[in-house]
Amino acid sequence: MVRLYEYQGKELFRKKGIKTPKGSVAKTPEEARKIAEEIGGKTVLKPQILAGGRGLAGAIKFAESPAEAEKAARELFGMEVRGFPVKEILVEEFVPHEKSYYLSVLSYHGERKPVCIVSSMGGVEIEEVAEKPPDYIVQYPPNILKGLKTYEAYNVVRKLPNVSSGEVRAVGDVLKRLYDVYRGYDCKLAEINPLALTSKGEAIALDARVQIDDDAVYRHPELGLAAVEEAGRPETELEVIAGKINMEDPRGVLHFVQSDPDGSYSKQINAVPVGFYSTGTGSTLTSIDELAKRGYFAVNTTDTALVPASKIYKLTKVILSQPHIEGFVFISPHSSQQLLLYARGMIKALKELYPETGGKPNIPMVFCFRGGWDKEAVELFKKHGIADSPLVKVLWRVTEAEAAEEFDKLYRRWKQNVK
């Protein structure tokens, strides 16, 4: 899924008519001061990172004046919050409020439908509300074909205890609009926590958490998003490039995540970093384990299914562009996919990256095919002459352990010759 920054989520909210506090994004302390001057009065400074719990980490600051805002921004820009360096800060007007709500619309796998969740005890630790007074949380699964009607939204809010009719209208209206955001932008989650109710009865979204289904990101080029996996850290350049492959051509499924982008972890555990291409979680994990047992660390994980050969070609180029790798292993699961497409894609990449040798690489590589069109895939490597390379082993229907063993032999022989 693709998670949006708070300010991006709020932009979507505003497009659907949900009110948000006045403010904009600052990239320097001076910009923060300028924005605070424009807003006037008390401001809130919120680092824009793709992780929750900013308040608990002490990374949300309040400023009474533009000078204070600049000072607070200076402190924040030097910080790392939950593993993310602070590069952008959302400077917003402070909204005094009497009551906080929690609102979300999310894809619930258990029901296989969207579910609206509303609580009148919004705030920092919403998870605890679910355990304490359960009356204060209401769930409602709307009919996705009919959408969420305004009266349904009102009825959801009405189920909460101690809610005035004014609140029902204000909060129900936002819930209806939040559902429109969820459906309109192919979200997996659209969440407001907290939704502030002011003394004038206005409902204002103080935060925004929006996640878009990564298979639908290509449908929203207007958002300018990189279709990147969420890895609990800032995305790497190669991950952004791999995400672009999906944006250009949404056919099939393609995932790429680096588990050791700079090779430091491999060094720390004294393992040999290898580029890795596998499809299917089970086979991927088994293969990684078998490689690890022999002293090799897969510096990335991948998954592709039902993709055109062109995407396999592009992804192979991305995997092989990790500068610290000392080998490459491709292992297919016992797949129903056309493995001939995999062979074509990888061969095209090899021939382009190693034009002088006709695709024969300069590091050890193992290609293991098992499944549909596996014989043809192996044959194709032979036809192109790549299978003859002393650094290449093309395998047919062997186990993950045998493939890892073959890679180990190749690698050891290569290292001996290099010495």
Next chain:
Amino acid sequence: MSSKIEVETPGKGRLTINLEACKTCESKACTKACPVNLIKLDEAGLPVLDEKTSKVCTDCLACEDACSLEGKGGLTIVYPMPELEQHVQKLEAEGVKVVWRR
């Protein structure tokens, strides 16, 4: 008549057929390789791309593969990846070479 055919595939590839090479090709392997039958031969025996190619092509690379193995290499598909090229250049400017550039 132009000696080149060029079309963009759905996977944002630039498919080019150099007809000069095709004139010397006996196999015309590309026509048999395409699983969705988008490459046909004209009266002169040269490949013609179906007008649906830019929508229907599955980017399976079968035509290019067949041409390189059995034909004269006149058919190529280029998938530009400018961001990857820039990334590799940036690494090199920092003194880091990717494996295939060593």
